[in-house]
Amino acid sequence: MRRGVLPICAFPKGWFTVALSHEVKSGTVLKQTFCGEEIVIFRTESGKISVLDAYCTHLGAHLGHGGTVEGENIRCPFHGFCFDTKGDCTKTGYGTKAPKTKIYNYPVIEHYGIILAYFDPERNAPDWSIPEVEMTGWLYPKFHTWQLESRPQEIAENSVDIGHFSEVHKYTAIQVHKNLETDGPFLTAKYSMERQAFAFSKSKKIYSEFEIHQWGLGYARVEVSVPAMNLRSRQFVLATPIDEKNMFLRIGMSIQSLEKSSQIHPLLTVLPKGLVESIVLKAGIKGYIHDVYQDFKIWQNKKVVHPPALAEGDGPIMPYRKWVKQFEY
Ligand code: FES
Ligand SMILES: [Fe+2]
Known part of the structure; x- marks a missing residue:
């Protein structure tokens, strides 16, 4: 068998780290390839973290190339449509009614400096999580x-x-x-x-x-x-x-x-x-x-x-x- 032809799957299901907390300060938008998918990771002004598919459901711009955080939303650089942390469209750039559309949002957990997203190729919700461990009395990693x-x-x-x-x-x-x-x-x-x-x-x-x-x-x-x-x-x-x-x-x-x-x-x-x-x-x-x-x-x-x-x-x-x-x- 050649190396590269692996009898193991390339993208197993589960929780995987997409970024470290210090890399995603409030107002930051990061882009990444994650399990073969293009994603964006952003933190809102109030500190909420969100991991979304990178492509805007309006006309397909990549939010990681020029997308910005606006309050609790990410704003698309193409026509200014905004999406909240759940991926729901909240407004257009024209001041008109937002279309009923949603960008897939990955389940996310953030523990002591680690941001994890749940990957499932069928996009089913996770039926398990990673329990937090008591970090009182421990140094920040x-x-x-x-x-x-x-x-x-x-x-x-x-x-x-x-x-x-x-x-x-x-x-x-x-x-x-x-x-x-x-x-x-x-x-x-x-x-x-x-x-x-x-x-x-x-x-x-x-x-x-x-x-x-x-x-x-x-x-x-x-x-x-x-x-x-x-x-x-x-x-x-x-x-x-x-x-x-x-x-x-x-x-x-x-x-x-x-x-x-x-x-x-x-x-x-x-x-x-x-x-x-x-x-x-x-x-x-x-x-x-x-x-x-x-x-x-x-x-x-x-x-x-x-x-x-x-x-x-x-x-x-x-x-x-x-x-x-x-x-x-
Ligand atoms: S493609 Fe995102 S607002 Fe148009
Ligand atoms: Fe080893």
């Missing part, structure tokens, strides 16, 4: 975005592919604390491993635990704990199809507010806690970018082998692939 040639199915499979942890990431002492469990669109698993310490540890290898909470193929939240530093971080893995070939991969990281700076390193006690937290988060996301980037050469050049020739030592690849089927069509 830092993010990083890449564009690459791959699919969300491949990125999510990586987190159950225990076999590659040592080969690609050089993790050692890998242990499974909780085998893969699924519940509808939700998947979870927990591992521990030792990895090369980042800047603040005296010891060479550091023990960390990872608990994966994956909702659909576009969103994972990984709860990480490093007991030796009494440090907890929350990592986001956000995969979004662009077109048949390309996708965005965004990662995010937050850390739990520190009780005292000395828990990271005794020398840091002299610095204010807020400064130490921001140094730790910066170092943390840098390490995280480094780890995820190690997979890129594989992702961008691999093909999907199905059925795979598995061996003892592999993770739960087949149960994972069975779970994936619910999002494909």
Whole structure:
């Protein structure tokens, strides 16, 4: 089978990140290709976010090329027709009665800096959502975005592919604390491993635990704990199809507010806690970018082998692939 002819669907159903909150301030209109469709993302003056099909139902102008936010509406650059956040036409540019027309509006959720839209090729309403997690006592996440040639199915499979942890990431002492469990669109698993310490540890290898909470193929939240530093971080893995070939991969990281700076390193006690937290988060996301980037050469050049020739030592690849089927069509 040639690479590029994949036995997985290009645009699975589910919630996918279309932008980060800081990229869409009030009055901003962004355009994007999302699951092969042209969309616009805009935020009204009062702060409401909306994701609409990009094409105006009047005479077809692309709202992402010159469309503007006007109060709670987006105004088309061609004849000035306005549409609200639900996509309903509210007025024409001529001061005449607005036609009864609607631009498709994607279901949207916005959580701690992440804007997600629901994709379904038949445009059915979602029957599941991504629950919010308590972020009180956590720092606002830092993010990083890449564009690459791959699919969300491949990125999510990586987190159950225990076999590659040592080969690609050089993790050692890998242990499974909780085998893969699924519940509808939700998947979870927990591992521990030792990895090369980042800047603040005296010891060479550091023990960390990872608990994966994956909702659909576009969103994972990984709860990480490093007991030796009494440090907890929350990592986001956000995969979004662009077109048949390309996708965005965004990662995010937050850390739990520190009780005292000395828990990271005794020398840091002299610095204010807020400064130490921001140094730790910066170092943390840098390490995280480094780890995820190690997979890129594989992702961008691999093909999907199905059925795979598995061996003892592999993770739960087949149960994972069975779970994936619910999002494909
Ligand atoms: S095409 Fe949008 S107002 Fe005419
Ligand atoms: Fe990986």
